[in-house]
Amino acid sequence: MLNKNNKNIGKIMLVKSLEKMESIVRGNKRLSWDGWDVILRIPDYSAWKKRDGVLVSGKWYVQKRYPVSEKGWSVPEGFLNKNG
Secondary structure: OEOOOOOEOOOEEEEOOHHHHHHHHHOOOOEEEEOOEEEEEEEOOOHHHOOOEEEEOOEEEEEEEEOEOOOOEEEEHHHHHOOO
């Protein structure tokens, strides 16, 4: 699968368990929760001029939101590989 910049982001996997998703978020410092959604923030000095840029505690990040659905969370396979 390719993102908007034609970079390979890998396969998308479905995480059905809250416990598994909590473990994944706990194991990756770039992930956090916003309600039931999982947020990925990557530091980026030029994020101020990007559509998905956010300012958090005085630092700019590119942010991607992974909302929960009735089936679970659809996240890049790389999230799972880092956390077993």
